[in-house]
Amino acid sequence: MKIFKFVKEYIFKYKIQLFIFLIFSIISWIISIGLPYITGNYIDSLMNFQNRQTIIDFTIKILLMGIINIISSFVVSYSYVKVQTKSAIELNFKALEHISKMPILYFKNLDSAYLNQRINSDSNTLISFVLSNFLDILIRALTLIIVFYISFKINRKLTMILIPLIPLYLAIYFIFKKPLFKSGYELKEKQNKFFSKMNEQLYNINLIKLNSTFEESQKQLRTSFSTMFESLLKYTRISYIFSSSDSMTMIISQIIIFFFGGMEIINENLTIGQFTIIISYFSMIMGCISYYLNLGKSYQDALVSYNRLEEILNETKEINGDKRINSIDTIVLKEVCFSYDDTNNIIDNFNYTFKKGNIYGIIGQNGTGKSTFINLILGLFNNYYKGKIYYNSIELKKLDMYHIRKRIIGISEQEPALINDTIGKNVTYGIDIYNYDDIEEVLKSLNLDINKFQDGLNTNIYEAANNISGGEKLKISLARTFLKNPDMIILDEPTSALDVNSIEKLEFILKEIKKDKIIIIVTHNRDILDILDEIIDLNVVNSLNCEA
């Protein structure tokens, strides 16, 4: 029931398709129940009075039922695919959206390919399970009641003999419940990890080529495959034993029906037509029992997927308030402490005030916490820091930083991330209002002539931006920041990949625009120190706090 509750909001979004799916499934079901009954009666009437009209009537009925069945089966499959695909993708997107709003440190410990695989397969398993079963459970129960009733009416003795097979099914299910769940969970995890390893091979292709680590990476892949394969075999073994219990139940029932049914015909308690009805109905009954038996197995599969999705959706989101501001005049830090592991403070009791109109430099040796500091004031570590951070006297945790980062903060990262799209789309990424002519201008001011690219702004940047240089990549990211014209600009190592000429141009731009902005630059480059109004040396800050 909890699975159904969880999934219903996604499935019920497509009410009309769902309705069509239900109606036509019911039509197919009615035909499947009616057909053996009509056929059995036809056999008996042929045996009793050989009438030509009976043959014509029966043929027409069968033809009509066949046509209706073909049409409804098509509609059922078509509407099923529609609802299934759309609902699964909705669930998939919801999980991804939730993840994107979880604290950034959650991602640092996770492998994105693994996570994607996991969410995708779990969403599909769950939606398919509910869609294929929520009507089927009812229909099969109804089938059991109706066909049992008719069989009972036809031959009470034969029907009663078959009833004890039901508790047998229940016993089998309860025995296999736990092992199936456990091995199913294990297999899914291992599969996702294996696919993520495969993905890593292509993602790190440069690294592998440059270091010629083909053998090592193949070895890693094979090890990951072996663990996945072991889990697969274990799951198959348990599944097989479980399914063969199903076949055993089928064989037992057939033995019973042929033996006792034959006896009843000999004793003239059953006609041939009735016998065919009971055989068909009984195979339906067994189909239902086998369905419920397998439902136990697919329920355990779905439960695994449900638990794994819940695990993600129950993870705490990052703290993000609802207050919005339209400009940033000051950022004040009071006794701010931050640590990745609760023991060693990377930022320790830090006090500082940033004001509009200044360029600030953050310097310090590798690992002193420069990038950490930037993430902290951007609100990415809201769940973890101690002390107070204020934007214009409003506490950071109360601010809608999603809105503020989108509208009035521009960031250029140390290793800029670009999207697989054109240069133009990369420069304007995330910016709602801009002037198209300005794109070229901004790039030019950073010493990047767009005409050197064959298709200008429409030139595609391929995965991992391999068709442009590191410096050009950085300039695209800087251009994006300047085009946005934000209130606060943060540049993490903006000069690391720039030539001397380009650094001068960058310095020029920064001096020109600093009047109504807070600009913070993380740098190791001594040359750029000239344009800084204030310097925060994290080596000194940390050592002062340590001494205190």
Ligand SMILES: Nc1ncnc2c1ncn2[C@@H]1O[C@H](COP(=O)(O)OP(=O)(O)OP(=O)(O)O)[C@@H](O)[C@H]1O
């Ligand atoms: N997600 C993380 N989990 C644990 N420790 C981390 C994490 N990210 C960074 N650190 C540690 O925090 C310290 C500061 O890292 P940070 O990246 O802020 O340094 P940095 O001054 O920007 O370095 P660099 O000059 O090399 O870019 C480092 O010792 C680093 O190992």
